[in-house]
Structure formats: C-alpha cells, structure tokens
Amino acid sequence: MKDMVDELPGLAKVRTRFLEMLVDRQALIAEHALSAWEGETLQDINGNLEAAKAILHQIAGTAGSLGFSDLGVAARSCESEVIAHLEGPDADLAICPGEIIYHMDLFVKQCEETLNTLA
Amino acid sequence: MKILAVDDDLIILELLTQFIQAVGDHELVTAESGSEALDLLRAEAKGTFDCFMLDIQMPNMDGIELTRRIRMMSRYADTPVLMLTAMADKRYIDGAFAAGATDYVTKPFEVAELQARLGLVAGMIEGRRARTRKIFAASAVGAQAGSTAVELHEPISIHDVDNVIEYVAMENYVQQLTRNSLFGSSTFAFTMREIEQYHAAMSPFEFYSLISDMAEIISDTLHGHQFLMSYAGSGTFVCITESGWRPDMGRLVDAVNLSLARTELYNNAGERLHPRVSGGDVVRLIWKSGAAVMDALATAHATAEAASAAHGKSQTDYWNMGQIA
Structure with a gap:
C-alpha cells in the first residue's frame, strides 16, 4: 500500500498530530485493557473492551495513510479480536479473554516503540 | 464540488482536508458528529452540498442513521453519499446502502482510490444535472404525452x-x-x-x-x-x-x-x-x-x-x- 505522506507533502503536519494523539491513545488503551482484565461485572469488562475497540478502530483507520502501516494492521487485528469476543457466544459472560489483553499489551508496546523511534 | 465530511476522528477530517486541497477544485466542510452535520444542513437556506462523505461508526448517531436523515431532506434525496468505512465496518455496508448510500471508500485512504471515487461522483452529478435539465425542458412545453x-x-x-x-x-x-x-x-x-x-x-x-x-x-x-x-x-x-x-x-x-x-x-x-x-x-x-x-x-x-x-x-x-x- 502506498502511503499518502509520500504523495501529499501537506500531510506531514497531520502525521505529527497523529503521533501526538497516539501518546494519549496508547495510554487509554492500556488503561481500558487493565480495567477490563480486573473488571468483575459484565458491564465493567465489556464496557472497557468497547472503549478500547473504539480507539483501536480510529488508529486502524488512519495509521496506514500516514506511513504507519504495521501499526494500522496491528490495531485492526486487535479490534477484530475484541469484536469477535463482544459478538461471540461468551459476550454475555463476565469473562475477559487473556489473549485479548496480551495482544493489546503487545500493541501498546508497538505504539511506544513507534513513538520512541521517531522521538 | 462542495463536500460535507462527517467523522468523529479529527485525524480523518484533517487527512481529507489535505487531500481535497491537493486534488483541487473542491470545497470541503467538516463536522465531527451527525448532530453537528444536521445543524449545518438545517442552517443553510438551500441545498448547497454536492456530495457527503460519512463515517459509519460514530457515537450517538452513526453514519447509517445520518444517511437516513439526510435522505429525508428533499433537496438531498439523491445527492451522492460516500461512506467512509474501515475493514471492521463491512458488516454495516448492507445497512448503509439500504439507508441510501451511493458508494463507499475504505480506510486507510489511498490517493488513487479517493480520487477515482470523487471522479465517479462528479460524473454522476453532471449526468443528473443533464437529466434534470431535460425534464425541466419537457415541463416547460407542457410535458405532453409521448414526450x-x-x-x-x-x-x-x-x-x-x-x-x-x-x-x-x-x-x-x-x-x-x-x-x-x-x-x-x-x-x-x-x-x-x-x-x-x-x-x-x-x-x-x-x-x-x-x-x-x-x-x-x-x-x-x-x-x-x-x-x-x-x-x-x-x-x-x-x-x-x-x-x-x-x-x-x-x-x-x-x-x-x-x-x-x-x-x-x-x-x-x-x-x-x-x-x-x-x-x-x-x-x-x-x-x-x-x-x-x-x-x-x-x-x-x-x-x-x-x-x-x-x-x-x-x-x-x-x-x-x-x-x-
């Protein structure tokens, strides 16, 4: 996939803004993942997974256009995993699958690496 | 074309703004929610938008409901609506078309795809204008039987x-x-x-x-x-x-x-x-x-x-x- 940044020079400032927002977004994803993992009620768990999914969805929708294709693919993969759980047979049980949290943790680390590389 | 883009993600709106500037000849207006978009549409005296670009997943009012509301406005009954969709939104596409969407663009955007879609929309608008002119011309002469x-x-x-x-x-x-x-x-x-x-x-x-x-x-x-x-x-x-x-x-x-x-x-x-x-x-x-x-x-x-x-x-x-x- 071709990055739009290469084609449209004006996107450099959008890319900078994306990275600024990524700092907050990765922190929020980590916070929601932890809250879901430690949640005891269905509302706690699914509510936090839903919130993390919304942030992952936004990252997945833009990262690829701004030169961060790997990050976008990883975000989409995590998002799909959360959707599969929230729409799956265990959706009405107060269960937070460990795999989802593990993958979200990896994603948060990937965000950190991306930010550190460009710092 | 004058385009209204609606997305709750500011990065998407900024991306589209940059893109529209680059391809030129279009004017982009943005809104961050369905209700903000509807306020904009109600505030204008006559239909001035030629095209809509709507995100599917938005809080409170999603892009499908917004499409439905836009279609209820007679002046926008057949204005092209492009849905902005991520891969995870594919399951909503049926609903979007049923609500009145014309086409969709997949996120993350690529310049060539966006340009092609907008080109199709511009062609549609021109074709529609030509047909409307013909119908008005027929009305002017009394729309006689056999027209x-x-x-x-x-x-x-x-x-x-x-x-x-x-x-x-x-x-x-x-x-x-x-x-x-x-x-x-x-x-x-x-x-x-x-x-x-x-x-x-x-x-x-x-x-x-x-x-x-x-x-x-x-x-x-x-x-x-x-x-x-x-x-x-x-x-x-x-x-x-x-x-x-x-x-x-x-x-x-x-x-x-x-x-x-x-x-x-x-x-x-x-x-x-x-x-x-x-x-x-x-x-x-x-x-x-x-x-x-x-x-x-x-x-x-x-x-x-x-x-x-x-x-x-x-x-x-x-x-x-x-x-x-």
Whole structure:
C-alpha cells in the first residue's frame, strides 16, 4: 500500500498530530485493557473492551495513510479480536479473554516503540 | 464540488482536508458528529452540498442513521453519499446502502482510490444535472404525452421506498460483494410488461409515478426477506439478496401481479392502468467474482426482459391463432 505522506507533502503536519494523539491513545488503551482484565461485572469488562475497540478502530483507520502501516494492521487485528469476543457466544459472560489483553499489551508496546523511534 | 465530511476522528477530517486541497477544485466542510452535520444542513437556506462523505461508526448517531436523515431532506434525496468505512465496518455496508448510500471508500485512504471515487461522483452529478435539465425542458412545453424526456432505458432514482436504492449504488454494492463472501447471494429481476406502450403514452411525471408505485408494490411483496432493489431502466427492477433465500420466481411473480390487480392505479386522464410483471431467472452469485458478478446481474436483468417479451409474444400468438381458427 502506498502511503499518502509520500504523495501529499501537506500531510506531514497531520502525521505529527497523529503521533501526538497516539501518546494519549496508547495510554487509554492500556488503561481500558487493565480495567477490563480486573473488571468483575459484565458491564465493567465489556464496557472497557468497547472503549478500547473504539480507539483501536480510529488508529486502524488512519495509521496506514500516514506511513504507519504495521501499526494500522496491528490495531485492526486487535479490534477484530475484541469484536469477535463482544459478538461471540461468551459476550454475555463476565469473562475477559487473556489473549485479548496480551495482544493489546503487545500493541501498546508497538505504539511506544513507534513513538520512541521517531522521538 | 462542495463536500460535507462527517467523522468523529479529527485525524480523518484533517487527512481529507489535505487531500481535497491537493486534488483541487473542491470545497470541503467538516463536522465531527451527525448532530453537528444536521445543524449545518438545517442552517443553510438551500441545498448547497454536492456530495457527503460519512463515517459509519460514530457515537450517538452513526453514519447509517445520518444517511437516513439526510435522505429525508428533499433537496438531498439523491445527492451522492460516500461512506467512509474501515475493514471492521463491512458488516454495516448492507445497512448503509439500504439507508441510501451511493458508494463507499475504505480506510486507510489511498490517493488513487479517493480520487477515482470523487471522479465517479462528479460524473454522476453532471449526468443528473443533464437529466434534470431535460425534464425541466419537457415541463416547460407542457410535458405532453409521448414526450421522451425520461428515456425508456434510463435508470430512475426512486425515493422513500424501503430497500430501493439507485442503480449506481446497486452496482457499487455488487462490487463490494465481490470482496466479501458471495455464499448465499442471489440476483433476480422483474420486468413490467408492455413498458414501451406505457412510456410512449405517458408524460414523464406519470411514467415516474408508475415506476415508483411498481417499486413500492414489489418491495412490499418482498417484505420479510433481506434484499436490495433498483430500477435499471426499461421497466426492469433488479434485486439482490444475501441471506441465503432462494426465491421461487413463479410464486413471486404471481404475488406481485396479485398485488397489482388489487391496487387501483390511474393515469392523469383518470383511466385505470393494469400493469403486470414477468420474472427472470434466479442467478446465484456463489463462486463468482469481479466481472462475473456483474454478468450475473445482467443475466437476471436479461432473462426478466426476455420473459416479458415472451409473454407479449404469446398474447399476440394467441390472437393470431384465434383468427386462423
């Protein structure tokens, strides 16, 4: 996939803004993942997974256009995993699958690496 | 073109702003929510937007509901609506088309794809303006019977009938089917018999009204099934279902014709009309891809027209036989 940044020079400032927002977004994803993992009620768990999914969805929708294709693919993969759980047979049980949290943790680390590389 | 883009992600709006600036010749207005977009639309005195780009997943009011609300405004009844969709939104695409979306653009955006989609939209708008000019021209001379302001073979946009979408949107819908599972999808069509006579004898408005009424009757007959339908021109309505339902065309045609028989339809002279339909083959889309899917649509269309023509011929042959006897 071709990055739009290469084609449209004006996107450099959008890319900078994306990275600024990524700092907050990765922190929020980590916070929601932890809250879901430690949640005891269905509302706690699914509510936090839903919130993390919304942030992952936004990252997945833009990262690829701004030169961060790997990050976008990883975000989409995590998002799909959360959707599969929230729409799956265990959706009405107060269960937070460990795999989802593990993958979200990896994603948060990937965000950190991306930010550190460009710092 | 003046475009309204609605997305709750500021990065998307900034991306689109940069892109629109780069391709030039367009003006972009942005809104961060459905309600903000509706406020903008209500505030303007007349319809000034030529195109909408709407995110599907937004909090409070999603892009599908926003499309529905925009379509309820008469000035935007047929303005192109492009949905901005991520891969995870594919399951919402059916709903978006049913609500009135014209096409969709996949996130993350690519310059070439965005440019191509906007080019198609610009072409659609120009084509529509040309047709509107023709209809206004016909109205000015009294829209006399026999006017050809609405060409027989041209698709017509039908509004406010459940699951009926524009023909361009139907083609775009079929294109996205090729990228998803086609298992369980079928296409089929109905053709109004003697459409040429109706077209020749009616004013453009009468003809449009008849097509609209026909769409409503077919849509009501298919109620309870998952489907999308479009008027393809020449009296033919093409339908697509993804639900695994395999329609029994014989029964469906009977049901539509029964409903038509029970519905009192009149022309402007107060004469009762007795339109009837013929049905073509049900074509399954499984294992088809790309151009083959479009061919399947064409086959459904052609077989319905052939059935209508065969019915007309059988009527003529019947009277000929009577004369011989």
